[in-house]
Amino acid sequence: MNTSLTAADAVAVSDSPSDSDLDYVVSCHLPTPWATFRLHAFVEPSTGKEHVALTLGDIADGKPVLSRIHSECLTGDGLFSLRCDCGPQLEAALRMIAEEGRGALFYLRQEGRGIGLVNKIRAYQLQDAGADTVEANEALGFKADQRNYKLCLPMLQHLQISTLRLMTNNPRKIAAMEQIGMKIAERVPLIITRNPFNDRYLTTKAVKLGHLF
Numbered sequence: 001m002n003t004s005l006t007a008a009d010a011v012a013v014s015d016s017p018s019d020s021d022l023d024y025v026v027s028c029h030l031p032t033p034w035a036t037f038r039l040h041a042f043v044e045p046s047t048g049k050e051h052v053a054l055t056l057g058d059i060a061d062g063k064p065v066l067s068r069i070h071s072e073c074l075t076g077d078g079l080f081s082l083r084c085d086c087g088p089q090l091e092a093a094l095r096m097i098a099e100e101g102r103g104a105l106f107y108l109r110q111e112g113r114g115i116g117l118v119n120k121i122r123a124y125q126l127q128d129a130g131a132d133t134v135e136a137n138e139a140l141g142f143k144a145d146q147r148n149y150k151l152c153l154p155m156l157q158h159l160q161i162s163t164l165r166l167m168t169n170n171p172r173k174i175a176a177m178e179q180i181g182m183k184i185a186e187r188v189p190l191i192i193t194r195n196p197f198n199d200r201y202l203t204t205k206a207v208k209l210g211h212l213f
């Protein structure tokens, strides 16, 4: 193991595009009900995992970019689940970017806070039996949140974004972005409606994971 790397070296290494864990592949237009975005595809060479970014307007002009970092949630984003707030957050973020005419959404394929789809369904089964979202993940041997936001760095660099107006209720996400060298000009809250199915989930996120609602 090389222990001679200083902190400055470590930053220099992670900032180097040739050392990024993500390769940019291709872009296309993506019409949605709110705007026609640009959709950019990236691949993680080490795992073959595919991630995307949606952008709108001129985001490479150096001004703060209204941004959302969204982790994949098949049940919430695609299957209309009311167990979580992912689907409404995704829609609200795209709508807000469209209203502003400028912004970026990073869609990271780390399902179930990083534990994967099948394990998320295992965790849901434990929650059906009474556990909360954090207890369920821990009972399965996972940390409460296994997500890795460093994945964003090569995407942000490719899109020439350095300052964010970050749409999030999660202070950890702000800290994670600052850790990879992004400037946060503003936190933009995402207001999500509670329902009888997501009520306990949202409360657990606030109490145990520090989310702001």
Ligand SMILES: [Zn+2]
Binding pocket: 073, 075, 076, 077, 084, 085, 086, 087
């Ligand atoms: Zn979800």
